[in-house]
Amino acid sequence: MERGARVAGLQSRGSARDGRRRALLLLRHGRTGRRRRVRAAPAGELSRPHRHVYDVLIVGGGPAGCAAAASLARRGHDVALITRPAPPAKWLAESIPNSARKLLERVGALDALDAAGLVPNEGNTVWWAGEPRRDERFGEPERGFHADRAALETAFHGVAREAGARLVTDGPVIETAVEPDGWRVATSAARYRGRWVLDASGRAGVLARRGRRTRERGIATLALVGRWTPDRGHAPPDPGCTLIESYRDGWAWSVPTSPRTRCVTAMVDPRRTHLAREQGLDGMWRAELAKAARLGRRLEEGRLEGPVRACPASLYGATSHGRPGLLLVGDAGSFIDPLSSYGVKKALASAWLAAIVTHTGLEDDAMAGPACELYDDREREVYRTYRALSVPFLEQAAAVNDHAFWDVRLAAARKAGADIPGAAPVTGTPAVSEPGDRSLAERRADAFLARPEVRTAWETIRSLPAVRLHPAPGLSSVRRPAVVDDRIALEARLISDRLPDGARYVRNVDLRRLTEIAPDSDQVPDLFEAYNRRGTAVPLPDFLAALSFAVGAGFLELADS
Ligand SMILES: Cc1cc2nc3c(=O)[nH]c(=O)nc-3n(C[C@H](O)[C@H](O)[C@H](O)COP(=O)(O)OP(=O)(O)OC[C@H]3O[C@@H](n4cnc5c(N)ncnc54)[C@H](O)[C@@H]3O)c2cc1C
Structure with missing residues:
Protein backbone atom coordinates (compact mmCIF):
# COMPACT_ATOMS: atom_id res chain seq x y z
CA MET A 1 0.00 0.00 0.00
CA GLU A 2 1.23 3.50 -0.77
CA ARG A 3 2.44 5.13 2.44
CA GLY A 4 0.57 8.45 2.26
CA ALA A 5 -2.75 6.77 1.47
CA ARG A 6 -2.50 4.44 4.46
CA VAL A 7 -1.71 7.28 6.82
CA ALA A 8 -4.51 9.47 5.48
CA GLY A 9 -7.04 6.66 5.86
CA LEU A 10 -6.05 6.07 9.43
CA GLN A 11 -6.20 9.71 10.28
CA SER A 12 -9.85 10.00 9.36
CA ARG A 13 -10.72 6.82 11.31
CA GLY A 14 -9.13 8.06 14.53
CA SER A 15 -10.59 11.57 14.46
CA ALA A 16 -10.74 13.85 17.50
CA ARG A 17 -14.53 13.63 17.45
CA ASP A 18 -14.33 9.93 18.20
CA GLY A 19 -14.77 10.26 21.97
CA ARG A 20 -17.80 12.52 21.63
CA ARG A 21 -19.33 10.22 19.02
CA ARG A 22 -18.94 7.27 21.38
CA ALA A 23 -20.45 9.32 24.21
CA LEU A 24 -23.51 10.07 22.09
CA LEU A 25 -23.88 6.42 21.08
CA LEU A 26 -23.72 5.47 24.74
CA LEU A 27 -26.45 7.98 25.53
CA ARG A 28 -28.72 6.84 22.72
CA HIS A 29 -28.22 3.09 22.80
CA GLY A 30 -26.40 2.29 26.04
CA ARG A 31 -23.42 1.01 24.02
CA THR A 32 -20.61 2.58 22.11
CA GLY A 33 -20.24 0.42 19.03
CA ARG A 34 -16.89 -0.53 17.61
CA ARG A 35 -13.85 0.96 19.34
CA ARG A 36 -11.47 2.82 17.07
CA ARG A 37 -7.78 2.53 17.56
CA VAL A 38 -4.54 4.09 16.52
CA ARG A 39 -2.90 1.60 14.24
CA ALA A 40 -0.05 -0.55 15.52
CA ALA A 41 2.19 -1.07 12.53
CA PRO A 42 3.97 -4.43 12.37
CA ALA A 43 7.63 -4.13 13.33
CA GLY A 44 9.68 -2.68 10.51
CA GLU A 45 6.69 -1.54 8.48
CA LEU A 46 7.14 2.17 9.09
CA SER A 47 9.55 2.98 6.31
CA ARG A 48 11.82 6.01 5.96
CA PRO A 49 11.84 6.98 9.63
CA HIS A 50 13.17 10.24 10.91
CA ARG A 51 16.90 9.68 11.43
CA HIS A 52 17.21 11.37 14.80
CA VAL A 53 16.64 9.04 17.76
CA TYR A 54 15.16 10.74 20.82
CA ASP A 55 15.73 9.33 24.27
CA VAL A 56 12.01 9.55 24.91
CA LEU A 57 8.91 10.09 22.80
CA ILE A 58 5.88 11.22 24.76
CA VAL A 59 2.45 10.94 23.17
CA GLY A 60 -0.05 13.47 24.53
CA GLY A 61 0.41 17.03 25.78
CA GLY A 62 -1.94 17.06 28.77
CA ALA A 73 14.30 17.20 29.78
CA ARG A 74 15.56 18.80 33.00
CA ARG A 75 17.52 15.61 33.68
CA GLY A 76 19.29 16.14 30.37
CA HIS A 77 17.30 13.73 28.18
CA ASP A 78 16.38 14.42 24.59
CA VAL A 79 12.57 14.45 24.63
CA ALA A 80 9.91 14.94 21.94
CA LEU A 81 6.37 15.59 23.16
CA ILE A 82 3.96 14.79 20.35
CA THR A 83 0.43 16.05 20.75
CA ARG A 84 -2.59 17.33 18.90
CA PRO A 85 -2.22 20.62 16.99
CA ALA A 86 -4.23 22.74 19.43
CA PRO A 87 -5.59 22.34 22.93
CA PRO A 88 -9.18 21.09 22.91
CA ALA A 89 -12.02 23.57 22.53
CA LYS A 90 -12.97 25.66 25.54
CA TRP A 91 -15.62 23.56 27.18
CA LEU A 92 -14.43 21.21 29.93
CA ALA A 93 -12.94 22.77 33.04
CA GLU A 94 -11.18 21.19 35.99
CA SER A 95 -10.69 22.01 39.65
CA ILE A 96 -7.21 21.39 40.95
CA PRO A 97 -7.09 21.28 44.76
CA ASN A 98 -4.49 23.22 46.70
CA SER A 99 -2.92 19.94 47.81
CA ALA A 100 -1.62 19.58 44.22
CA ARG A 101 0.75 22.52 44.72
CA LYS A 102 3.55 20.36 46.11
CA LEU A 103 3.47 18.08 43.08
CA LEU A 104 3.19 21.02 40.69
CA GLU A 105 6.30 22.44 42.29
CA ARG A 106 8.08 19.11 42.07
CA ASN A 124 -15.69 23.26 47.78
CA THR A 125 -19.32 23.89 48.62
CA VAL A 126 -20.96 20.50 48.99
CA TRP A 127 -24.53 19.26 49.30
CA TRP A 128 -24.06 15.53 49.59
CA ALA A 129 -26.56 12.78 50.36
CA GLY A 130 -29.13 15.11 51.93
CA GLU A 131 -26.64 16.39 54.54
CA PRO A 132 -26.59 20.12 55.34
CA ARG A 133 -24.41 22.32 53.12
CA ARG A 134 -20.73 21.78 53.85
CA ASP A 135 -18.14 24.50 53.18
CA GLU A 136 -14.64 23.10 52.68
CA ARG A 137 -12.29 26.08 52.28
CA PHE A 138 -8.57 26.08 51.53
CA GLY A 139 -6.59 28.58 53.59
CA GLU A 140 -4.65 31.54 52.19
CA PRO A 141 -2.26 31.79 50.40
CA GLU A 142 -2.26 28.18 49.30
CA ARG A 143 -5.06 28.25 46.76
CA GLY A 144 -5.66 25.64 44.10
CA PHE A 145 -6.75 26.38 40.54
CA HIS A 146 -9.87 26.27 38.43
CA ALA A 147 -8.69 25.66 34.93
CA ASP A 148 -10.24 25.88 31.56
CA ARG A 149 -8.93 22.83 29.75
CA ALA A 150 -7.42 24.90 26.94
CA ALA A 151 -5.72 27.35 29.33
CA LEU A 152 -4.36 24.49 31.40
CA GLY A 164 13.96 21.85 26.90
CA ALA A 165 11.52 19.26 25.50
CA ARG A 166 10.69 19.53 21.81
CA LEU A 167 6.98 20.24 21.52
CA VAL A 168 5.60 18.71 18.31
CA THR A 169 2.05 19.76 17.57
CA ALA A 189 3.18 14.80 8.87
CA ALA A 190 6.27 13.02 10.20
CA ARG A 191 7.78 10.00 11.91
CA TYR A 192 9.77 10.00 15.12
CA ARG A 193 12.10 7.48 16.71
CA GLY A 194 12.81 7.08 20.39
CA ARG A 195 14.38 4.64 22.83
CA TRP A 196 11.43 4.85 25.22
CA VAL A 197 7.84 5.88 24.61
CA LEU A 198 5.44 7.22 27.23
CA ASP A 199 1.75 6.99 26.39
CA ALA A 200 0.24 10.08 28.01
CA SER A 201 -2.65 10.37 25.59
CA GLY A 202 -5.32 10.15 28.29
CA ARG A 203 -8.53 8.29 27.55
CA ALA A 204 -7.49 7.98 23.89
CA GLY A 205 -4.85 5.50 25.09
CA VAL A 206 -2.85 5.38 21.86
CA LEU A 207 -0.81 2.41 23.13
CA ALA A 208 -2.76 1.67 26.31
CA ARG A 209 -5.88 0.61 24.47
CA ARG A 210 -4.08 -2.36 22.92
CA GLY A 211 -5.20 -4.81 25.54
CA ARG A 212 -3.44 -2.99 28.36
CA ARG A 213 -6.58 -1.49 29.92
CA THR A 214 -9.82 -2.79 31.37
CA ARG A 215 -13.00 -0.91 32.13
CA GLU A 216 -14.81 -1.47 35.37
CA ARG A 217 -17.77 -3.56 34.32
CA GLY A 218 -21.34 -2.55 35.04
CA ILE A 219 -20.79 1.18 35.58
CA ALA A 220 -20.75 3.73 32.81
CA THR A 221 -20.50 7.46 33.42
CA LEU A 222 -21.15 10.30 31.03
CA ALA A 223 -20.58 13.96 31.75
CA LEU A 224 -23.11 16.39 30.28
CA VAL A 225 -21.10 19.60 30.18
CA GLY A 226 -22.49 23.12 29.69
CA ARG A 227 -21.11 26.64 30.06
CA TRP A 228 -23.32 28.97 32.05
CA THR A 229 -23.31 32.75 32.60
CA PRO A 230 -25.59 34.59 35.03
CA ASP A 231 -27.94 37.32 33.81
CA ARG A 232 -26.69 40.86 34.24
CA GLY A 233 -26.89 42.05 37.81
CA HIS A 234 -26.58 38.55 39.26
CA ALA A 235 -23.24 37.74 40.81
CA PRO A 236 -22.76 33.99 41.24
CA PRO A 237 -22.32 33.10 44.93
CA ASP A 238 -19.18 31.21 46.06
CA PRO A 239 -17.25 32.62 43.06
CA GLY A 240 -13.99 30.74 43.76
CA CYS A 241 -15.51 27.42 44.80
CA THR A 242 -16.36 24.13 43.20
CA LEU A 243 -20.02 23.29 43.83
CA ILE A 244 -20.96 19.63 44.21
CA GLU A 245 -24.41 18.14 44.75
CA SER A 246 -25.61 14.56 44.69
CA TYR A 247 -29.14 13.64 43.67
CA ARG A 248 -31.20 10.50 43.34
CA ASP A 249 -29.64 9.09 40.16
CA GLY A 250 -26.60 11.26 39.45
CA TRP A 251 -24.58 14.17 40.71
CA ALA A 252 -23.83 17.69 39.56
CA TRP A 253 -20.73 19.78 39.68
CA SER A 254 -19.86 23.36 38.80
CA VAL A 255 -16.45 24.98 38.31
CA PRO A 256 -15.84 28.72 37.76
CA THR A 257 -13.85 29.48 34.60
CA SER A 258 -13.97 33.26 35.05
CA PRO A 259 -15.50 35.55 37.69
CA ARG A 260 -18.86 35.18 35.89
CA THR A 261 -18.81 31.98 33.85
CA ARG A 262 -19.11 28.43 35.13
CA CYS A 263 -18.63 25.02 33.63
CA VAL A 264 -21.63 23.08 34.93
CA THR A 265 -21.75 19.32 34.58
CA ALA A 266 -24.22 16.55 35.33
CA MET A 267 -22.67 13.12 35.82
CA VAL A 268 -25.08 10.44 34.67
CA ASP A 269 -25.17 6.74 33.97
CA PRO A 270 -26.77 6.22 30.54
CA ARG A 271 -28.08 2.82 31.65
CA ARG A 272 -29.43 3.84 35.05
CA THR A 273 -30.12 7.57 35.21
CA HIS A 274 -33.63 8.47 34.11
CA LEU A 275 -32.72 10.79 31.23
CA ALA A 276 -34.99 13.09 29.23
CA ARG A 277 -33.50 11.70 25.99
CA GLU A 278 -36.22 13.14 23.78
CA GLN A 279 -35.14 16.68 24.74
CA GLY A 280 -31.67 16.51 23.24
CA LEU A 281 -28.46 17.25 25.11
CA ASP A 282 -29.43 20.76 26.24
CA GLY A 283 -32.77 19.52 27.54
CA MET A 284 -31.19 16.52 29.26
CA TRP A 285 -28.65 18.79 30.95
CA ARG A 286 -31.39 21.11 32.22
CA ALA A 287 -33.51 18.20 33.41
CA GLU A 288 -30.60 16.69 35.32
CA LEU A 289 -29.67 19.99 36.96
CA ALA A 290 -33.28 20.49 37.99
CA LYS A 291 -32.85 17.27 40.03
CA ALA A 292 -29.94 18.90 41.89
CA ALA A 293 -32.15 21.35 43.77
CA ARG A 294 -29.54 23.71 45.29
CA LEU A 295 -27.14 23.85 42.39
CA GLY A 296 -29.95 23.87 39.84
CA ARG A 297 -31.67 26.82 41.53
CA ARG A 298 -28.51 28.88 41.11
CA LEU A 299 -28.74 28.40 37.35
CA GLU A 300 -32.21 29.83 36.98
CA GLU A 301 -31.02 33.43 36.59
CA GLY A 302 -28.64 32.79 33.73
CA ARG A 303 -28.12 31.27 30.31
CA LEU A 304 -26.25 28.51 28.55
CA GLU A 305 -23.25 29.64 26.50
CA GLY A 306 -23.12 27.38 23.47
CA PRO A 307 -24.26 23.79 23.21
CA VAL A 308 -24.11 21.14 25.92
CA ARG A 309 -21.62 18.37 25.15
CA ALA A 310 -21.41 14.76 26.28
CA CYS A 311 -18.05 13.53 27.45
CA PRO A 312 -17.17 9.95 28.46
CA ALA A 313 -16.13 9.65 32.10
CA SER A 314 -16.28 5.90 32.83
CA LEU A 315 -13.59 4.41 35.01
CA TYR A 316 -10.83 2.10 33.82
CA GLY A 317 -7.54 0.73 35.03
CA ALA A 318 -4.53 -0.85 33.35
CA THR A 319 -3.65 -4.53 33.36
CA SER A 320 -0.02 -3.45 33.19
CA HIS A 321 1.35 0.09 33.32
CA GLY A 322 4.48 -0.68 31.43
CA ARG A 323 7.65 -2.56 30.75
CA PRO A 324 11.15 -1.38 29.86
CA GLY A 325 10.73 1.05 26.98
CA LEU A 326 7.00 1.72 27.42
CA LEU A 327 5.00 3.34 30.22
CA LEU A 328 1.35 4.37 30.47
CA VAL A 329 1.22 7.70 32.26
CA GLY A 330 -1.70 9.58 33.83
CA ASP A 331 -5.13 8.90 32.37
CA ALA A 332 -3.64 6.69 29.68
CA GLY A 333 -3.24 4.10 32.46
CA SER A 334 -6.28 4.71 34.62
CA PHE A 335 -9.17 7.07 35.15
CA ILE A 336 -10.61 7.76 38.60
CA ASP A 337 -13.99 9.19 39.55
CA PRO A 338 -14.02 12.94 38.74
CA LEU A 339 -15.89 13.33 42.05
CA SER A 340 -12.49 13.30 43.74
CA SER A 341 -11.11 16.29 41.75
CA TYR A 342 -7.80 14.47 41.89
CA GLY A 343 -7.47 13.52 38.20
CA VAL A 344 -4.86 16.16 37.38
CA LYS A 345 -3.03 15.56 40.63
CA LYS A 346 -2.96 11.83 40.02
CA ALA A 347 -1.68 12.48 36.48
CA LEU A 348 1.14 14.64 37.89
CA ALA A 349 2.13 12.02 40.45
CA SER A 350 2.16 9.40 37.72
CA ALA A 351 4.30 11.66 35.48
CA TRP A 352 6.73 12.42 38.29
CA LEU A 353 7.32 8.72 38.93
CA ALA A 354 7.32 7.82 35.22
CA ALA A 355 10.12 10.35 34.68
CA TYR A 375 5.92 1.80 38.59
CA ASP A 376 3.28 -0.80 37.78
CA ASP A 377 2.78 -1.67 41.47
CA ARG A 378 2.56 1.98 42.48
CA GLU A 379 0.11 2.95 39.73
CA ARG A 380 -2.18 0.04 40.58
CA GLU A 381 -2.10 0.96 44.25
CA VAL A 382 -2.92 4.57 43.51
CA TYR A 383 -5.95 3.56 41.47
CA ARG A 384 -7.17 1.13 44.13
CA THR A 385 -6.59 3.67 46.88
CA TYR A 386 -8.63 6.34 45.12
CA ARG A 387 -11.37 3.77 44.61
CA ALA A 388 -11.26 2.91 48.31
CA LEU A 389 -11.39 6.58 49.25
CA SER A 390 -14.60 7.04 47.28
CA VAL A 391 -16.37 4.33 49.31
CA PRO A 392 -17.53 6.57 52.22
CA PHE A 393 -19.04 9.13 49.81
CA LEU A 394 -20.83 6.42 47.86
CA GLU A 395 -22.05 4.76 51.06
CA GLN A 396 -23.65 7.99 52.17
CA ALA A 397 -25.31 8.59 48.82
CA ALA A 398 -26.48 4.96 48.52
CA ALA A 399 -27.94 5.05 52.03
CA VAL A 400 -30.30 7.95 51.28
CA ASN A 401 -31.06 7.48 47.59
CA ASP A 402 -31.97 3.81 47.27
CA HIS A 403 -31.15 3.80 43.56
CA ALA A 404 -29.13 1.45 41.36
CA PHE A 405 -26.99 4.42 40.22
CA TRP A 406 -25.39 4.53 43.69
CA ASP A 407 -25.67 0.84 44.60
CA VAL A 408 -23.60 -0.37 41.65
CA ARG A 409 -21.00 2.36 42.17
CA LEU A 410 -20.65 1.49 45.82
CA ALA A 411 -20.29 -2.24 45.12
CA ALA A 412 -17.70 -1.59 42.40
CA ALA A 413 -15.68 0.82 44.57
CA ARG A 414 -15.66 -1.62 47.48
CA LYS A 415 -14.43 -4.38 45.20
CA ALA A 416 -11.78 -2.28 43.45
CA GLY A 417 -10.49 -0.73 46.66
CA ALA A 418 -10.57 -3.83 48.88
CA ASP A 419 -7.51 -4.45 51.02
CA ILE A 420 -6.21 -0.88 51.03
CA PRO A 421 -5.10 0.15 54.54
CA GLY A 422 -6.04 3.52 55.93
CA ALA A 423 -9.02 3.92 53.63
CA ALA A 424 -11.59 1.99 55.62
CA PRO A 425 -15.16 3.28 55.45
CA VAL A 426 -15.73 6.04 57.99
CA THR A 427 -18.90 7.21 59.63
CA GLY A 428 -20.09 10.79 59.55
CA THR A 429 -18.69 13.27 57.07
CA PRO A 430 -16.10 11.61 54.87
CA ALA A 431 -12.71 13.25 55.20
CA VAL A 432 -11.05 14.27 51.98
CA SER A 433 -7.94 12.18 51.93
CA GLU A 434 -5.68 10.76 49.27
CA PRO A 435 -2.68 8.59 48.60
CA GLY A 436 0.59 10.46 48.75
CA ASP A 437 3.98 9.55 47.36
CA ARG A 438 4.23 6.57 49.65
CA SER A 439 4.05 3.03 48.35
CA LEU A 440 1.51 0.51 49.58
CA ALA A 441 4.27 -1.31 51.52
CA GLU A 442 5.12 1.98 53.25
CA ARG A 443 1.48 2.67 53.96
CA ARG A 444 1.03 -0.88 55.25
CA ALA A 445 3.98 -0.27 57.55
CA ASP A 446 2.35 3.00 58.71
CA ALA A 447 -0.88 1.11 59.35
CA PHE A 448 1.08 -1.53 61.30
CA LEU A 449 2.09 1.21 63.75
CA ALA A 450 -1.49 1.22 65.04
CA ARG A 451 -1.50 -2.55 65.69
CA PRO A 452 -1.75 -3.96 69.26
CA GLU A 453 1.65 -5.69 68.90
CA SER A 463 8.13 -0.73 81.97
CA LEU A 464 11.61 -2.29 81.90
CA PRO A 465 14.52 -0.76 83.84
CA ALA A 466 16.86 -1.96 81.09
CA VAL A 467 16.12 -3.16 77.56
CA ARG A 468 18.29 -5.92 76.18
CA LEU A 469 17.47 -6.00 72.50
CA HIS A 470 18.83 -8.23 69.79
CA PRO A 471 17.85 -8.87 66.18
CA ALA A 472 15.33 -11.71 65.93
CA PRO A 473 17.04 -15.03 65.10
CA GLY A 474 17.01 -15.54 61.36
CA LEU A 475 16.01 -11.91 60.70
CA SER A 476 16.20 -11.53 56.95
CA SER A 477 15.87 -8.83 54.37
CA VAL A 478 14.81 -8.61 50.74
CA ARG A 479 15.90 -6.15 48.10
CA ARG A 480 13.00 -4.27 46.55
CA PRO A 481 12.96 -1.34 44.11
CA ALA A 482 12.38 2.02 45.77
CA VAL A 483 12.66 5.69 44.84
CA VAL A 484 16.02 6.90 46.10
CA ASP A 485 16.61 10.56 45.23
CA ASP A 486 15.98 10.87 41.49
CA ARG A 487 16.19 7.23 40.48
CA ILE A 495 10.85 -8.80 56.62
CA SER A 496 9.11 -10.95 59.20
CA ASP A 497 6.09 -13.24 59.37
CA ARG A 498 4.06 -10.33 60.71
CA LEU A 499 5.21 -7.97 57.96
CA PRO A 500 5.85 -10.03 54.82
CA ASP A 501 5.95 -6.90 52.60
CA GLY A 502 8.88 -5.72 54.67
CA ALA A 503 9.81 -2.28 55.91
CA ARG A 504 12.92 -0.15 55.86
CA TYR A 505 11.87 3.24 57.20
CA VAL A 506 9.27 4.09 59.81
CA ARG A 507 8.81 7.81 60.48
CA ASN A 508 12.13 8.30 58.67
CA VAL A 509 13.91 6.00 61.12
CA ASP A 510 16.11 3.48 59.31
CA LEU A 511 15.13 0.12 60.79
CA ARG A 512 18.27 -1.55 59.50
CA ARG A 513 20.50 0.90 61.33
CA LEU A 514 18.33 0.52 64.41
CA THR A 515 18.50 -3.29 64.47
CA GLU A 516 22.28 -3.18 63.98
CA ILE A 517 22.97 -0.92 66.95
CA ALA A 518 20.16 -2.12 69.26
CA PRO A 519 22.32 -4.72 71.14
CA ASP A 520 24.92 -2.03 72.03
CA SER A 521 22.86 -0.15 74.66
CA ASP A 522 20.41 -1.29 77.30
CA GLN A 523 19.02 2.19 77.98
CA VAL A 524 16.66 3.75 75.46
CA PRO A 525 18.14 7.30 75.76
CA ASP A 526 21.63 5.87 75.01
CA LEU A 527 20.26 3.95 72.05
CA PHE A 528 18.56 7.09 70.76
CA GLU A 529 21.81 9.06 70.97
CA ALA A 530 23.79 6.27 69.35
CA TYR A 531 21.28 6.09 66.51
CA ASN A 532 21.44 9.82 65.85
CA ARG A 533 25.26 9.80 65.95
CA ARG A 534 25.37 7.19 63.16
CA GLY A 535 23.45 9.19 60.54
CA THR A 536 20.55 11.55 59.89
CA ALA A 537 19.08 12.49 63.28
CA VAL A 538 15.39 11.93 64.06
CA PRO A 539 13.19 13.34 66.85
CA LEU A 540 12.67 11.19 69.98
CA PRO A 541 8.93 10.47 69.43
CA ASP A 542 9.68 9.10 65.95
CA PHE A 543 12.54 7.03 67.30
CA LEU A 544 10.35 5.53 70.03
CA ALA A 545 7.60 4.74 67.53
CA ALA A 546 10.12 3.00 65.27
CA LEU A 547 11.65 1.08 68.18
CA SER A 548 8.23 -0.19 69.27
CA PHE A 549 7.47 -0.99 65.65
CA ALA A 550 10.68 -3.02 65.26
CA VAL A 551 9.81 -5.08 68.35
CA GLY A 552 6.12 -5.37 67.42
CA ALA A 553 6.95 -6.48 63.87
CA GLY A 554 9.36 -9.11 65.17
CA PHE A 555 12.56 -7.52 63.80
CA LEU A 556 13.96 -7.04 67.30
CA GLU A 557 13.46 -9.21 70.37
CA LEU A 558 13.64 -8.23 74.02
CA ALA A 559 15.76 -10.60 76.07
CA ASP A 560 13.54 -10.00 79.12
CA SER A 561 10.22 -10.47 77.38
C1 LIG B 1 -15.98 15.26 33.02
C2 LIG B 1 -14.65 15.27 33.67
C3 LIG B 1 -14.40 16.12 34.72
C4 LIG B 1 -13.16 16.15 35.33
N1 LIG B 1 -12.93 17.00 36.36
C5 LIG B 1 -11.74 17.06 36.95
C6 LIG B 1 -11.47 17.98 38.00
O1 LIG B 1 -12.31 18.77 38.40
N2 LIG B 1 -10.24 17.97 38.56
C7 LIG B 1 -9.26 17.12 38.15
O2 LIG B 1 -8.15 17.15 38.69
N3 LIG B 1 -9.49 16.25 37.15
C8 LIG B 1 -10.69 16.19 36.55
N4 LIG B 1 -10.91 15.32 35.53
C9 LIG B 1 -9.84 14.39 35.16
C10 LIG B 1 -8.74 15.09 34.38
O3 LIG B 1 -9.26 15.68 33.24
C11 LIG B 1 -7.69 14.07 33.97
O4 LIG B 1 -7.46 13.16 35.01
C12 LIG B 1 -6.36 14.72 33.60
O5 LIG B 1 -6.54 15.69 32.62
C13 LIG B 1 -5.42 13.64 33.11
O6 LIG B 1 -4.29 14.20 32.52
P1 LIG B 1 -3.50 13.39 31.39
O7 LIG B 1 -2.42 14.28 30.95
O8 LIG B 1 -3.18 12.04 31.88
O9 LIG B 1 -4.55 13.17 30.21
P2 LIG B 1 -5.32 14.24 29.34
O10 LIG B 1 -5.49 15.48 30.11
O11 LIG B 1 -6.52 13.57 28.81
O12 LIG B 1 -4.31 14.57 28.15
C14 LIG B 1 -4.15 13.72 27.07
C15 LIG B 1 -3.48 14.47 25.95
O13 LIG B 1 -3.22 13.57 24.88
C16 LIG B 1 -3.61 14.16 23.66
N5 LIG B 1 -3.91 13.08 22.72
C17 LIG B 1 -4.96 12.25 22.71
N6 LIG B 1 -4.86 11.40 21.66
C18 LIG B 1 -3.71 11.71 21.03
C19 LIG B 1 -3.05 11.19 19.88
N7 LIG B 1 -3.56 10.19 19.16
N8 LIG B 1 -1.88 11.75 19.51
C20 LIG B 1 -1.33 12.77 20.22
N9 LIG B 1 -1.92 13.31 21.31
C21 LIG B 1 -3.09 12.77 21.70
C22 LIG B 1 -4.81 15.00 24.05
O14 LIG B 1 -5.08 15.99 23.08
C23 LIG B 1 -4.33 15.59 25.36
O15 LIG B 1 -3.52 16.69 25.12
C24 LIG B 1 -12.14 15.29 34.88
C25 LIG B 1 -12.38 14.43 33.81
C26 LIG B 1 -13.62 14.42 33.21
C27 LIG B 1 -13.85 13.49 32.05
Missing part, protein backbone atom coordinates in the same frame (compact mmCIF):
# COMPACT_ATOMS: atom_id res chain seq x y z
CA PRO A 63 -0.73 17.55 32.36
CA ALA A 64 0.86 14.08 32.53
CA GLY A 65 2.71 14.26 29.21
CA CYS A 66 3.99 17.80 29.83
CA ALA A 67 5.07 17.09 33.41
CA ALA A 68 6.93 13.94 32.35
CA ALA A 69 8.51 15.75 29.38
CA ALA A 70 9.69 18.64 31.55
CA SER A 71 11.04 16.35 34.28
CA LEU A 72 13.00 14.24 31.77
CA VAL A 107 7.45 18.84 38.32
CA GLY A 108 8.39 22.52 37.87
CA ALA A 109 4.92 23.74 36.85
CA LEU A 110 3.75 25.71 39.89
CA ASP A 111 5.10 29.11 38.83
CA ALA A 112 3.63 28.72 35.35
CA LEU A 113 0.18 27.89 36.74
CA ASP A 114 0.37 30.72 39.27
CA ALA A 115 1.15 33.09 36.39
CA ALA A 116 -1.45 31.70 33.97
CA GLY A 117 -4.33 33.85 35.23
CA LEU A 118 -6.46 30.84 36.24
CA VAL A 119 -9.33 31.34 38.69
CA PRO A 120 -8.01 30.64 42.21
CA ASN A 121 -9.64 27.57 43.75
CA GLU A 122 -10.82 28.50 47.25
CA GLY A 123 -12.45 25.18 48.10
CA GLU A 153 -2.80 22.73 28.40
CA THR A 154 -1.32 25.97 27.09
CA ALA A 155 0.35 26.61 30.46
CA PHE A 156 1.67 23.03 30.63
CA HIS A 157 2.99 23.18 27.05
CA GLY A 158 5.04 26.21 28.10
CA VAL A 159 6.47 24.26 31.04
CA ALA A 160 7.60 21.39 28.79
CA ARG A 161 9.06 23.72 26.17
CA GLU A 162 10.95 25.84 28.67
CA ALA A 163 12.44 22.76 30.28
CA ASP A 170 1.54 17.96 14.28
CA GLY A 171 -0.37 15.15 16.02
CA PRO A 172 -2.50 13.22 16.51
CA VAL A 173 -0.27 10.21 16.56
CA ILE A 174 -1.80 7.77 14.12
CA GLU A 175 0.69 4.91 14.07
CA THR A 176 3.18 3.34 16.41
CA ALA A 177 5.61 0.48 15.93
CA VAL A 178 8.02 -1.30 18.19
CA GLU A 179 11.50 -1.88 16.78
CA PRO A 180 14.49 -3.75 18.21
CA ASP A 181 16.15 -0.46 19.20
CA GLY A 182 13.06 1.35 20.51
CA TRP A 183 9.92 2.88 19.06
CA ARG A 184 8.66 4.63 15.98
CA VAL A 185 5.71 6.93 16.21
CA ALA A 186 3.99 8.64 13.29
CA THR A 187 1.70 11.59 12.81
CA SER A 188 0.29 12.36 9.38
CA ILE A 356 12.20 8.79 37.47
CA VAL A 357 11.58 5.29 36.10
CA THR A 358 12.43 6.31 32.53
CA HIS A 359 15.53 8.18 33.67
CA THR A 360 16.64 5.07 35.57
CA GLY A 361 15.99 2.79 32.59
CA LEU A 362 17.84 5.07 30.17
CA GLU A 363 20.88 5.27 32.45
CA ASP A 364 21.03 1.68 33.63
CA ASP A 365 19.62 -1.17 31.53
CA ALA A 366 19.78 -3.60 34.43
CA MET A 367 17.49 -1.45 36.57
CA ALA A 368 14.85 -0.89 33.86
CA GLY A 369 12.92 -4.06 34.79
CA PRO A 370 12.75 -3.47 38.57
CA ALA A 371 11.95 0.21 37.97
CA CYS A 372 8.99 -0.68 35.72
CA GLU A 373 7.84 -3.24 38.26
CA LEU A 374 7.77 -0.55 40.94
CA VAL A 454 3.31 -2.29 68.60
CA ARG A 455 1.41 -0.86 71.55
CA THR A 456 2.30 -3.90 73.67
CA ALA A 457 5.95 -3.54 72.66
CA TRP A 458 5.90 0.12 73.72
CA GLU A 459 4.30 -0.71 77.09
CA THR A 460 6.94 -3.38 77.70
CA ILE A 461 9.87 -1.13 76.72
CA ARG A 462 8.53 1.59 79.00
CA ILE A 488 15.00 3.75 41.32
CA ALA A 489 17.41 1.64 43.33
CA LEU A 490 17.19 -1.71 45.08
CA GLU A 491 16.72 -1.13 48.77
CA ALA A 492 17.10 -3.74 51.51
CA ARG A 493 13.90 -4.16 53.55
CA LEU A 494 13.56 -6.15 56.74
